[in-house]
Amino acid sequence: MIITSLLDTDLYKFTMMQVVLHHFPAAQVEYRFKCRTEGVDLVPYIDEIRDEIRQLCGLRFSDSELEYLRQMRFIKSDFIDFLDLFHLNEKYLEITPSPKDNGEIEIVFRGPWLHTILFEIPVLAIVNEIYFRNTQRQPAYDEGRERLREKIGLLSGRPGFEDCKIADYGTRRRFSREWHEEVILTLKRQLGEQFAGTSNVYYALKHGLTPLGTMAHEYLQACQALGPRLRDSQIFGFEMWAKEYRGDLGIALSDVYGMKAFLRDFDMYFCKLFDGARHDSGDPFEWGERLLQHYQDNRVDARTKTMIFSDGLDIPKVIQLYERFRDRCRLAFGVGTNLTNDLGYQPLQIVIKMVRCNGQPVAKLTDSPGKNMCEDEAYLAYLRQVFEIAPAPAQ
Template identity: 55%
Template sequence: MSTMAQQPVVRSLLENDLYKFTMWQALLHSHPGAQAEYAFVCRNTPLFPLAELKPAVDAELDRLCSLTFADDELAYLRGLRFIKSDFVDFLSLFRFQRRFIETRVNGETLEIVARGPLVHVMAFEIFVLYIVNELYFRRLPEDENLLTVARARLREKIDFLKGLGDELCAPDEPFVFFDFGLRRRYSGAWHEEVVRTLAAELPVNFRGTSNVLFAKEMGLTPIGTMAHEYLQAYQSFGFRLRDFQKAALEGWVQEYRGDLGVALTDVVGMDAFLGDFDLYFAKLFDGLRHDSGDPVEWAEKALAHYRKLHIDPRSKRLVFSDGLDLPRAVELFRRYRGRVMTSYGIGTNLSNDTPFAALNVVMKIVACNGQPVAKLSDSPGKTLCDDQTFLAYLRQVFGRKDGGS
């Protein structure tokens, strides 16, 4: 057995995406009694049935539920301007509860469901995803050339950016990208090597990571604001369904008072989002994040919306984060340079670009407070909601004629 296979997958409770902490704090303060359910799904076909991983996944979850935050980790979080002291006090007492998460085998399918208080189960997601990923890749045949290939591909990426020289390093408008690769990484050790290498070789362009542990250990900027689950949860909080986006954005504004000002746009599609993103929100938020649909179409709609509200788009930022690689990110940078500030979150293409195909795994909120929640994104196939009645109602309320899912 390899050294990697002997090591536990989860090294620290701080090794989570930043937006988990920011959403966690906001929901703890606003809806501490909410109940939720999250479900794991693999969207592509693995090389062997994931059901075979159940014993190893169970062992990792058992261990995860024994961990607590270390004092230096809590001190780091307390030092982030937007993290409040009472939330850190909560984390100092927090421990995952094993009774809130279960694994099941359904034929060759591995099912993982987290069900319980929202502020207890929401943080399972990222850990479950990278536990499954790393255990999966540990089971594949060991190939001494795998990391050689992965390092060569990383070198090609770095050389690609360096080869563009001054074009990407202008002091007033450099090309800026971040690591968003925690959830689907090949391994923790490889992910760390990638981030350290990028930070050392591309200091002008590489500006941070969503991995809070890496940010702490490497002195990088932790990156993240909100994800779909935050807005989806508001579908169950007693507001008119038509008003849930406005309620969620208002909740965010009240929690962060100007910090973390990038809003996610695709829970019910860009058009429906812009219908709620009025002058008030457009002035309060620094920018928008793209996570589904055609990025150019999305960006042009965003710029037109800002102009309609008599806001100079050059004062705002668009963050692209949907399945990007560096060439596509540079292409978008060139298209929008001088028109709007941009930055790019790149995940699997950085942390899992090996000869083996990456798993397309997700673990999404599917119910809250006893009712279904869902998103109608601008890309097909991105929903885990099985309640067709609720989906039809959601489409009707927001005027979705395309059957977006």
């Protein structure tokens, strides 16, 4: 059994889920899976994936897990009461071979947002682990350990880098549950305070780490259908978040419509209200400079704000970003696949994204066009028009 606890997921799933319970309990959504890595045949593993998902749907939160969540200052008691009754339901999920007959598979979740939101991370972890345990039957753990030692060596003991901290963001694309835990324990032991924590709630509980996370793209995408007006959907999303958390969990995601549209909506009020912003697409150096200038333009001291970088990071890029922005703001770095799936094999680029909410298409238009995932070209064109986003250049 790959997933043994419903806490084996990212913290932001719970923080978003609480918002859904309190503000959007009737929302109906659809998520779809996509493997962006070409030439990968996942069809032979469908039965294994189905079996693991069936076992996932049999899990419940234990009393000790609920008590751990209850101790988080931003988690409310009625949400804990709901989780005490919660389980994932297989009826909301379909998994089939792609009709294109090209080795791809289709995984679709349809149903209430409140009852499907926790599928994404464990299902991605299941697909990853099943694929690699079938294709790499004797994992190169020694190679992985050597690569991890090199990464740690780049940070540990580096003069002037004591405040350069990394966090584990690698649950969804990890090589395996076993390797993920070994990576976390190694980082905790060898990096000390330079290891800031993990997005994985289960390992945060098990190993006494800080759980990290706020919001993801799906939250702001859903607001396209749930808010009063599409043009104001990003503003609506930030306001509803602030209404729920009253200044806590104050990191805004910046790339659902690209940086230009984000800065247009992230006015002085939000600059002062939110603790910072997270980068997840486009050039991180350009993004950082634009955000710092935006704070200055809005008479906000950027040194009191946090910039979080989390887009495909490796340790050399972490070091470059730290050198560029140190002493100009607070910094945090979330490293995912490069920590939890770097054993010498090509990692799978797999995602599960929300594509519909309350019957209408939803999408993101990031500064990295390859990350977009919406098949409704008319809606994408309308979204670009509403948010004044130029179409991506032809390839």
